[in-house]
Amino acid sequence: MASTMRTALILILTAASLAGCSVLGLGGPARDADGRVTEPADIRSTALTVGDCFSFIDGTNMAEATVVPCATTHTHIVIGQGSLTKADIDAGGGLQNAVSAACSDSFEAFVASAAEGAKPKQEFVVSTAEEDGVEVTRYSCVATDAAA
Structure with a gap:
């Protein structure tokens, strides 16, 4: 649990902290008609989409x-995505708990x-946006995935 909390806290990213990363994710990675990545590309972690495989x-x-072809x-691998309001986070008992609860079904699957x-x-x-x-x-929601 402490490792998960540490990971979540490390991964809290804001748009302001990414302002210097403009060289990443220009135009996004090459994708096929189904949205799957076809060529490796370096992008912002916040630009990943469900189904993306990455390191x-x-x-x-x-x-x-x-991000790479799976x-x-x-x-x-990204297994789910969404957004939470401050009220959602407060009702969930804080950021760690609210995000963990929001990701639980996709992680269990x-x-x-x-x-x-x-x-x-x-x-x-995680990141903040308007x-x-x-x-x-x-x-x-991200899961470790060494299947490839």
Whole structure:
């Protein structure tokens, strides 16, 4: 639990902290008609979408990721996404608890479909944004994935 909390806190990213990363994610990665990545690309972690397979570029700076076709070696996969308001976070008992609860169904489904013997871990990528004039916390539910 402490590791998950540490990971979540490390992954809390704001738009302001990413302002210097403009070289990442220009135009996004190449994708096929189904939205699957077709070529490796370095992007902001907050630009990942559901189904993206990736590895963080630097384990100490999780703001950047190399997204790859899922048949290519990778360490993580995005299994869900959404956003929470401040009221959602408060009602959920804080950011860690609210995001964990929001990701629980997708993580349980991922674990159920994982290869026998696999022990995926749940992680999160979060950032703040404004949606319809309201500040929200956007999150990506991420699982470790060494299937490739």
